[in-house]
Amino acid sequence: MKILFTSVGRRVELLQAFRAAAEKLDIALTVMGADITKSAPALFFCDERRLVCKIQEKEYIPQLLSICEKEKVDCLIPTIDTDLLLLAENKEKFEAIGTKVLISAVDKIKLCRDKNYTADYFVSLGLKSPLPVNSVEKYEEALKRGKVSFPAFIKPKDGSSSINAYKVENLEDLRLYAEKIEDYIIQPFISGREYTIDIFCDYEGNPVYITPRERLAVRSGEVLKSRITQDDTMIAEMRRLIADYRPCGQITVQLIREDVTGDDYYIEINPRFGGGAPLSMKAGADSASAILRMLRGDKLSYIERAAIDGAIYSRYDQSVRVK
């Protein structure tokens, strides 16, 4: 069995999860990694490495198709946001040569990229979301009408990993940051605990694992310490999302449970393996194993509370010589 991870970057732990799962299932797995630079650390943990052009270049998809066809790749797994729409749009071309792509539908990918749409989508499902506006003037208006208050949160409409995301306390600071960020959104700041939910669905979008994790410590938007929290409300809310979204493979949902009300405010959907996904997998919601079983033809079913409730995982750095 061959799996190709695109933009494999630093995803060492994700690859290791697949290797460990293959060993347990007694599957001979070839881990392939693609990246634009041969110094990507995860490439050094792959059985096969492929250098590819940048995602923005028009040769990107043809290059991936050529690798998949030549190597008879069973499954392609994307890992970064900028890859997703392009792969969704070209999914059928990969399927035509026998390569499954773990990517959700085009319209669903689009609503994740623009946070203006994401909030509307959550609300359309009956979930709460801090409603964004896309100009300081609109936030000012809403302030005057008593609809919103400070602190507020300003961030790029298509950002990730909290890059250029700021909590601001007053209109003056809001204006200042608005000048610095192109295409921003402004949301009311929700004070509460932050959670990530790792969701794994089969190729048809049926849920297999739903694993809420509290984000106990974060560095540059990536989780450093996380606690599995099997919360019935969140799981029920995610079943509602899954029924409509029909994720193909892994997605990651972010939310804040507001301290005062206890309500869950949903922030974003990343329709790919999140950086902290290996934590849920180690705790028992083993998406890697599920993917391998799915690829060999097993029918998957929903496993309730698969991950160990209350388990805490903490991350640390390792290094590898890349040149």
Place this chain on the structure above:
Amino acid sequence: MKILFTSVGRRVELLQAFRAAAEKLDIALTVMGADITKSAPALFFCDERRLVCKIQEKEYIPQLLSICEKEKVDCLIPTIDTDLLLLAENKEKFEAIGTKVLISAVDKIKLCRDKNYTADYFVSLGLKSPLPVNSVEKYEEALKRGKVSFPAFIKPKDGSSSINAYKVENLEDLRLYAEKIEDYIIQPFISGREYTIDIFCDYEGNPVYITPRERLAVRSGEVLKSRITQDDTMIAEMRRLIADYRPCGQITVQLIREDVTGDDYYIEINPRFGGGAPLSMKAGADSASAILRMLRGDKLSYIERAAIDGAIYSRYDQSVRVK
């Protein structure tokens, strides 16, 4: 042989370097780790774990002394900035019970904590440093006299890991950030490549390893990708620093080599193992091995260019269950 690492936190790779060195030297090493929380990931890689109170509490040093005395610890190695001054001030108490502490002299530690002093210190050694001022008014004056320009860099006088460090382009932004940071310094922004120099000296302050590394990629002030760069100028500059500073054990120096002039502007000294120190050790400047040899009584000598010139190391995340 027993080594105690204080505030061991996420320093897994550092511990691993000591284990690997002990194995090669055929030394039976007990790795002990202390932290305030039992969920510190590195504790799970120690042979012995000790929970201690916060550094600020007055029981901290007595607790460490008690551990060292009871366990006959050969050497204590600090890892975070807030530990350093206290340990330097109490070094003799540890030595009195037979525990070496890898910490430089009190006056040398002090000049690292306050970046107003650090710059003066570099200049006193004939090295360049972007001279700091500690008020917006002073920077404004210097601007008027044509002594400085924008961009400028504003950061806490005793900060670390680029927390609250900002590059600003004009006086308006400078004033804004100045309001946000208590006890800041403002320096002219130096445009150039960033380097870290890992220095290891014996217990008497004689140099053993000097390893410049270029910082190729950084996340939250910690290096993600680094290239060993055996640069004669930097090494000569560091020999000048070492002759006066007399580091005890490992220190880390940060600098920027200015693009236009090629001059080295020294920014800070961290008189402890830097986060990226294991990279230089893996490349051949193996401070862990040197410490173990020193502790067993070997006389160390200076090894020129011990690390592989041009080697690039890249970091990635791993996780461990801590509860």
